[in-house]
Amino acid sequence: xxxxxxxxxxxxxxxxxxxxxxxxxxxxxxxxxxxxxxxxxxxxxxxxxxxxxxxxxxxxxxxxxxxxxxxxxxxxxxxxxxxxxxxxxxxxxxxxxxxxxxxxxxxxxxxxxx
Amino acid sequence: xxxxxxxxxxxxxxxxxxxxxxxxxxxxxxxxxxxxxxxxxxxxxxxxxxxxxxxxxxxxxxxxxxxxxxxxxxxxxxxxxxxxxxxxxxxxxxxxxxxxxxxxxxxxxxx
Numbered sequence: 001x002x003x004x005x006x007x008x009x010x011x012x013x014x015x016x017x018x019x020x021x022x023x024x025x026x027x028x029x030x031x032x033x034x035x036x037x038x039x040x041x042x043x044x045x046x047x048x049x050x051x052x053x054x055x056x057x058x059x060x061x062x063x064x065x066x067x068x069x070x071x072x073x074x075x076x077x078x079x080x081x082x083x084x085x086x087x088x089x090x091x092x093x094x095x096x097x098x099x100x101x102x103x104x105x106x107x108x109x110x111x112x113x114x
Numbered sequence: 115x116x117x118x119x120x121x122x123x124x125x126x127x128x129x130x131x132x133x134x135x136x137x138x139x140x141x142x143x144x145x146x147x148x149x150x151x152x153x154x155x156x157x158x159x160x161x162x163x164x165x166x167x168x169x170x171x172x173x174x175x176x177x178x179x180x181x182x183x184x185x186x187x188x189x190x191x192x193x194x195x196x197x198x199x200x201x202x203x204x205x206x207x208x209x210x211x212x213x214x215x216x217x218x219x220x221x222x223x224x225x
Contacts (some may be wrong), residue, residue, distance in 0.1 A: 004156075040123070042202060043157070043215040090156050099206035100145035100164055103155025103213065
């Protein structure tokens with residue numbers, strides 16, 4: 001089944017403790033992206049990757065890192081999480097990132113930073 | 115940064131009623147998409163519109179892209195409980211990889 005898989009689904013951590021949220025897609029998509037979703041703000045893009053080894057900042061990249069060493073994986077790294085990073089995170093992918101293309105989303109990761 | 119404002123923010127209606135959700139911006143978009151998101155899941159694409167004035171229908175849902183490509187609307191006829199969810203518009207302008215999402219409209223349809 002074609003899908004975007006995120007892990008974990010739920011994560012509770014403490015301020016300053018490094019964490020990684022994994023994202024994997026099995027559709028051979030070139031484009032991958034991370035979003036955070038907060039009430040009343042919709043989805044805001046954190047980072048995106050047009051292809052392997054090419055990543056760029058989205059609207060809210062502060063406090064986050066990403067890497068794209070393989071086409072299928074695009075992990076999101078929080079080196080020193082803070083409470084304002086408590087949010088619902090989504091990974092998404094599409095074939096090429098061309099405008100108008102369908103984005104496939106994972107099921108989300110609910111992160112709480114205490 | 116392009117902004118997409120959706121209205122209303124919340125909508126609670128009874129089964130069988132009609133409704134319209136609006137997505138507005140001061141920016142011009144190359145394309146505009148509508149997604150629906152259910153609790154515990156990621157957004158799922160409903161439609162993409164790319165031409166000013168374009169109208170697309172998906173069963174009871176009608177989507178329209180404004181002539182100036184700055185706004186869009188989603189009209190649902192005879193709403194059903196299965197239509198309940200968060201509706202998000204999203205637009206692409208300039209750089210093809212940059213998709214800007216609207217603030218969302220949460221729809222609840224009751225029996």
